[in-house]
Each structure stands twice: as C-alpha cells, then as structure tokens.
Amino acid sequence: MEQTTIERVDSLPLLIAWMDQMQIAQTIDQHWQPHRGWTGLSYGQLTVLFIAFVLQQREHRLSYFADWLQQHQHVIHATTGWTLGPKEGTDDRLGILLQTLGSNAETLQAFHQQHGQHLVHAYTLPTDVARYDTTSFNVYHAPPEPGQRDHALLRFGFSKDQRPDLLQFKQALGTLDPAGVPLISQTLPGNGGDDPLYVPAWREFVRILGHTNFVFVGDAKAACLRTRATIAHGAGRYLFPLPMTGEVPTLLRQWVPRPPTAIRPLHLPTSVDDPTLREAGKGFSTWRHMQTTVEDGTVVTWRERWLVTYSPQQAQQQQERLHTRLARATAALQKLRPKAGERAAAVLERADAILAQHRVEGLIQVTVQETAITQRRSGKRGRPAADTVVVIK
Incomplete structure (x- = not known):
C-alpha cells in the first residue's frame, strides 16, 4: 500500500532560490574545503539549508535542525536536487561547519569581499552611500575558561542595557543605501570600543566596491578626528554627527546667533510615490581647515564641511x-x-x-537654609524652680 506524506512548502523554495542567485553556496565552497572524512552536502550547501531553517523557523538552536531537514527533505530535493543523508543535519556537523567558517578571520574577510562584489554587480546596486553601525547583545552564559578568554567573543564590557553583570558580544553591520543591502557583517568581542572599527570598515567597503567615491555614514562614535583624517587622506567622504565635546559647544554658541553663511531651507528627498517637496527644517554650512596626525605618523591637512541644522520636529x-x-x-x-x-x-x-x-543641572536652582533652634532645658524633670540652672542648647 502506497503511503502519502505531506510536507509544508511555505517560503522554503523562495529562500533557497534567492540564496542561489546570491551564489552563497558556491562562494563558501571556493573558500572552505571540508576534510577527507566529510561526506554528503558541502559546506556551502549545508550553510544554505541552515540559513533557510533560521529564517523560516525563527530558530537558531542546532539540535532542531535535523528534524526540520527530515520534515522537508522532499521539498529540498525538488528545489535543489540535493540528496539528504540520514545524519546530514546533526548538531555535530553543524558545530564543525560553524567553527570552520568562523575560525579564520582572513578567509572570512575574503569571502565577504567576493560575496559583496557579486551582490553589487549582479543586482546593479547603487554605491553612493554606505552605512556602518554596531550594537551589543547580552547573553546568559557562563564566563569562558581561563585558557579561552583571549579568544572568546563573550566578554564583560560597557552595557547599553545597564547589565554589566552579563556577558555580551558586539555585532557590526555595513549596508548600502537605499535598499539596506548588507555587505559587511562582523561578530566582535563584547569588551571592545567602537572607535577602532570604523577605519577598517571603510577600507573594507573600498575593497568591495572598488572605489572611494561614496559617502561613509556613521554615528557620533565614528567622528573621531583621526578617523575623519584617515578617510580624508584616503580620498574618501564621510557624514558623521559631531559629539557635543571639545570645541563643538563653543563653536555652536558662536555660530547659531550669528551664522557665518546664509541660512537655507532643508527639504526631504522626493520619491516616485511621493513627489511633493516637504520642508524639514533649515540650516547653514561652513568650511573649516583641519589638521591632525594619522596612525602611520603622517600629518594630514584637509578641508571639512560642517553642517549646522535645525529641525522643528526634533526641537x-x-x-x-x-x-x-x-x-x-x-x-x-x-x-x-x-x-x-x-x-x-x-x-x-x-x-x-x-x-x-534627570540631566537638568543649571536649569533648577536649589537653596538650602539652616535655621538654628534655641531650647531652654533645666536638666531635671518637672517645672524648674526660680533658682534652677538653665542650659541653653
């Protein structure tokens, strides 16, 4: 008697097709070769299926992957032509795969470069604006063993969630505007600062895109003077909000009441769906001559354009x-x-x-007054007599 099995298709063929167009499996197999005892799916093929599992199931636990493969083996074979072995998705194999992919930083960087270049050329992506940002994630894990601490990603560090008692790791992402296509993804130790990451990220974008003619966008942590000088020295462009430190508050107090250049209206960019020109605020720009010493000791001098803007909504x-x-x-x-x-x-x-x-220093004036109170005490119980000695405190 023939037995009928039912498998849910869902978004699995679509996910696999998209990753096939992105050439994820082919690129991985070019950079990582399995050892002799590895049989079945290649590193790239197994990676594609694991990514599909994570995206479809919103689940990253390795032990659930084998059952998921068993439940979708016919859909996977019909979509890819791959034959799945009985132990294809065990957590041991996934552990070996993930450890291999993350063990060599140089190989991983070469993979990111080749994969990013393929995405840019295959989809004709605009390369005018690139963004880079980092965030940290807390985890409930035991601290690493003493011999593993130098190489561990989970570290104690400054916690934006006010949980310094938890281990954390840092995740960095570099994308292309306006679609937000990720080209750089980095998992970093949780005890490091963000300042040293922006120059290597900019150089990575240059290698992937093949030119420096793009605007590198970051947050205030990217506005370190040496970072800006290094990018300017490399013929790059950047857009960073300056932190309210150093000479910035003094310059704003001078410029805002008496702008050095004419104030102009600021408008939001239009789109095909909304061609209406909408005013977002006003502002002015001025040029400043900057000079500092970069990492290799070179003294860099460049002109920097400062934008001072006002947004009514933000105000x-x-x-x-x-x-x-x-x-x-x-x-x-x-x-x-x-x-x-x-x-x-x-x-x-x-x-x-x-x-x-509450960050209101200087806005509320507090005055505390001491009032002296004089008390007459006789030092004995009851009403004092006329000749009783009185002590004044």
Whole structure:
C-alpha cells in the first residue's frame, strides 16, 4: 500500500532560490574545503539549508535542525536536487561547519569581499552611500575558561542595557543605501570600543566596491578626528554627527546667533510615490581647515564641511523631553527631606544628585537654609524652680 506524506512548502523554495542567485553556496565552497572524512552536502550547501531553517523557523538552536531537514527533505530535493543523508543535519556537523567558517578571520574577510562584489554587480546596486553601525547583545552564559578568554567573543564590557553583570558580544553591520543591502557583517568581542572599527570598515567597503567615491555614514562614535583624517587622506567622504565635546559647544554658541553663511531651507528627498517637496527644517554650512596626525605618523591637512541644522520636529521633541525631566526633578526635590542631624551641605549634595540624574543641572536652582533652634532645658524633670540652672542648647 502506497503511503502519502505531506510536507509544508511555505517560503522554503523562495529562500533557497534567492540564496542561489546570491551564489552563497558556491562562494563558501571556493573558500572552505571540508576534510577527507566529510561526506554528503558541502559546506556551502549545508550553510544554505541552515540559513533557510533560521529564517523560516525563527530558530537558531542546532539540535532542531535535523528534524526540520527530515520534515522537508522532499521539498529540498525538488528545489535543489540535493540528496539528504540520514545524519546530514546533526548538531555535530553543524558545530564543525560553524567553527570552520568562523575560525579564520582572513578567509572570512575574503569571502565577504567576493560575496559583496557579486551582490553589487549582479543586482546593479547603487554605491553612493554606505552605512556602518554596531550594537551589543547580552547573553546568559557562563564566563569562558581561563585558557579561552583571549579568544572568546563573550566578554564583560560597557552595557547599553545597564547589565554589566552579563556577558555580551558586539555585532557590526555595513549596508548600502537605499535598499539596506548588507555587505559587511562582523561578530566582535563584547569588551571592545567602537572607535577602532570604523577605519577598517571603510577600507573594507573600498575593497568591495572598488572605489572611494561614496559617502561613509556613521554615528557620533565614528567622528573621531583621526578617523575623519584617515578617510580624508584616503580620498574618501564621510557624514558623521559631531559629539557635543571639545570645541563643538563653543563653536555652536558662536555660530547659531550669528551664522557665518546664509541660512537655507532643508527639504526631504522626493520619491516616485511621493513627489511633493516637504520642508524639514533649515540650516547653514561652513568650511573649516583641519589638521591632525594619522596612525602611520603622517600629518594630514584637509578641508571639512560642517553642517549646522535645525529641525522643528526634533526641537519640539527635545522641549517635551526637557519639560518631562524638569517636572520629574521638581517632584523629586519636593519630596526631599533632611535626615536627623543632617547639615545643609549634605542636603544640597543630595539635591545636586537629583538634578544630575534627570540631566537638568543649571536649569533648577536649589537653596538650602539652616535655621538654628534655641531650647531652654533645666536638666531635671518637672517645672524648674526660680533658682534652677538653665542650659541653653
């Protein structure tokens, strides 16, 4: 009697087809060759199926992969022509695969370059704007063994989630605008800073794209003077928001009341779906001559264009947040009571801590006064007699 089995197709053929167009399996197999005892699917083929499993099931646990393969073996064979062995997706094989792909940084970098170049040429992607950003992820893992700490990705570091007690790793992503196509993906130790990452990322973009004629966009952590100088020295372009440190606050206090150039309106870019020109704010630009020493000791001098912009929407949001902080700080100050025997300086110190907590220093003035209270005591019980000695405290 013939037995009928039913397999869910879902998005599996589509995912595999897209990865086939991206040549993921072919590129991986060019850079990583399995050892002699490896049989069945190649590293590239197994990687494609594991990526499809993660995307379709939203699941990354290795032990679930083998059952998923068994449940979709006919769909996979019909889509790819690959024959799946009985132990094709065991967690041991996946562990070997993942360890191999992540063990050699130079090979991984070469893979990213070739894969990124293929995406740019295959899909004729625009290469005018490239973005790079990092974030950290906390994990509930045991600390690495002493002999593994020098090479471990999970480290203790500054936690943006206010959980310094948890291990974390850092993930970096470099994409192309406007589609957000990822070209650079890096998993980094969680105890490092972001500043040293931007110059290598820019150089990686240059190798992938084959030119420096693109705008490299990053956050304020990318605006380190040496980073900007290195990119300018390499004939690159960048767009970074400057942090409110150093000479920046002083320059803004000079420029904003008396702009050095004419103020111009700023408009949002139009699109085919929305061709209406919408004003987003106003601003002005000015040029500054910059000079610093880069990593190899070269003194770099270049002209830098500074953009000073004003957004009514952002200003309104900042005002609302400021009023909220002022209200919360005022409420906390009104609840402040002196402790027994506490002097005015100690109370004022606690009040200053409240102002710092709500970031309203200099916006609320706190005054603490000490009032001396004089008490007459006889030192004995009952009403004092006329000749009783009175002690004044």
